Amino acid sequence: MMLTHRGERPVVPESAYVAPSAVLCGAVTLGENARVLHGAVLTAEDGGIWIGDETVIMENALVRGRSRHPVSVGNAVLVGPHAHLNGSTVEDEVFIATGVSLFPGSVAGSGSELRINSVLHVNSKLAPATIVPIGWIAVGDPAQLFPPDQHEALWRVQAELDFPGTVYGVPRGTPMRTIMARQAEFYGAHGDDQMIDR
16 A cells, blocks of 8 residues: 655555555655565654665565655665664665664665564664664664673663754653654544545
8 A cells, every 4th residue: 555644655666565454654765676565664754765676575564764764775785574763874785684673764784684583773873783682772872782681781882862853853761652642643643534545
């Protein structure tokens, strides 16, 4: 399904394939021979999404573009099933496994591997050819790698990266009710989306 959003529409070259159950919403641009498989959602909320040549977005992946953090995915990238790319940059020839999460402002360097259920945290930069082990968290600039049981060490790095400011535009400690009122209003813009033919 293809939708307009905020006056923008997807751009899909003839050589690309988008599964009938996938969703492309707004300013999404696919490269040559790109593939978007069943159930994947690419939604350019208020920032664009660019997907490179011969890149495959697998089933049920979510790719979300943001105004301060558009998404750029390079050439020859695999985005695995149930992966989540939110306002991130992925350079060429990166392997993103099932369930991986990349947060706003993050950069996955060329040739890197993010293995099953790993995380590249907000504003973190992963050096080229780095491997993030299964379930581990990469955080910082340059990114340091932490197993999930080292929360205190991870938090010492993560606390300085301003997750609430980067993701929601609010200072840490803002009440959830305030954040969600803003989010509900923001996502209400989807009420004006229009389905389009390819």
